[in-house]
Amino acid sequence: MVCFEEFNNSNHTPLCLTSCGHSLCKLCATDILRRGNGTINCPACRAATQAKTVEELKKNYSVLSLFEVWTSLKSVKEQVCEECEKCAAVVHCVVEDADLCASCNEKLHSSNVQKKHQRVPVLEKPVMVPKCKDHAGKDLDLLCLSCDGLCCFLCKDYGSHQGHNVTLRSKGVELLMKKLEGNTSQLTKKVKTIEDTLKQSNDIQKEIIKSADIAKEQVNQAVSKIIKDLEMQSQSLKKEVDDYLTAFQSSQKSIVASLTDIKAVS
Numbered sequence: 001m002v003c004f005e006e007f008n009n010s011n012h013t014p015l016c017l018t019s020c021g022h023s024l025c026k027l028c029a030t031d032i033l034r035r036g037n038g039t040i041n042c043p044a045c046r047a048a049t050q051a052k053t054v055e056e057l058k059k060n061y062s063v064l065s066l067f068e069v070w071t072s073l074k075s076v077k078e079q080v081c082e083e084c085e086k087c088a089a090v091v092h093c094v095v096e097d098a099d100l101c102a103s104c105n106e107k108l109h110s111s112n113v114q115k116k117h118q119r120v121p122v123l124e125k126p127v128m129v130p131k132c133k134d135h136a137g138k139d140l141d142l143l144c145l146s147c148d149g150l151c152c153f154l155c156k157d158y159g160s161h162q163g164h165n166v167t168l169r170s171k172g173v174e175l176l177m178k179k180l181e182g183n184t185s186q187l188t189k190k191v192k193t194i195e196d197t198l199k200q201s202n203d204i205q206k207e208i209i210k211s212a213d214i215a216k217e218q219v220n221q222a223v224s225k226i227i228k229d230l231e232m233q234s235q236s237l238k239k240e241v242d243d244y245l246t247a248f249q250s251s252q253k254s255i256v257a258s259l260t261d262i263k264a265v266s
Contacts, residue, residue: 002028002043007067014064015057020047020194021187023060030054045194061148062180065173079122083108092125094118099125129169134159143172 005025007014012025022044024032032040033054040049051057079089081101089099093109095117100108109115129139130150138152146164155161167175 007064009064014060014067015054016060017042017047017049017057019049020045020190021183022047023063026054029057045191047190047194059148062176062183065176066180089122091119092122094120094126141169142166143169143175145172145175 003012003025005012005027007023007025011027014023015026015029016023017040020042022042024040024043029040032043033051038050038052040051041047042049049057079099081087081089081104082098083100083104087101087103090102091100091105092098093100093105096108099122105119109117109119129141132138132140132152132155135152135154138154140150140152142151142153142156142161143149144151144156144161144164144166146166147161150169151159151161151166156164156166
């Protein structure tokens with residue numbers, strides 16, 4: 001069983017199963033690995049991945065990045081006005097960094113100064129760039145291709161990603177999308193191979209069952225013939241015994257009669 005919780009970058013981090021390319025969250029992978037004694041059977045295709053700990057499985061940054069984008073879009077769609085907290089937000093004030101409904105937008109930007117605030121539709125507001133945990137205030141503008149992780153410029157020049165192959169985050173998303181498409185293509189081929197193997201296995205199983213049924217019928221026929229032959233031999237042997245007993249009794253009667261005649265003459 002899997003939890004069906006949304007992926008995130010903590011307990012539900014997506015981990016890639018090496019045998020099939022499917023992803024499981026860290027908690028589910030840990031639970032399945034514990035119950036499987038070192039084996040994770042993929043809930044989607046049942047392919048087996050061997051691992052001692054979940055730390056051996058790589059984080060699926062492609063899935064995580066796509067999920068972060070989806071989460072951002074989802075939060076935009078569900079955004080309500082930050083002022084009245086009732087109506088749907090339609091405008092984003094860049095200066096105040098606030099999402100507002102039409103009514104609150106007019107009310108809060110009624111003065112000459114506030115009218116100059118840059119405002120854009122909510123769907124076009126700037127996407128929040130995640131911050132670096134190692135360098136306070138620095139945006140994670142880069143994607144490290146060596147580690148498949150986000151980093152800032154200080155990480156690249158002086159930190160843990162120094163000397164690594166990096167690219168801009170926007171370019172990295174394109175690369176991740178292409179990589180994901182490639183992984184999807186490979187996964188489709190693997191699924192097709194598994195399906196073909198399963199079909200062959202089912203066909204072989206049907207042939208084995210058919211052969212087993214034929215063999216059972218042949219055994220039943222052979223046993224029936226043996227039993228019939230034994231019964232015939234039994235009847236024949238019984239008849240021979242009866243004939244021998246009848247002949248013996250007749251011979252005995254003849255001997256007794258002869259003795260009687262001899263005694264009479266004497």
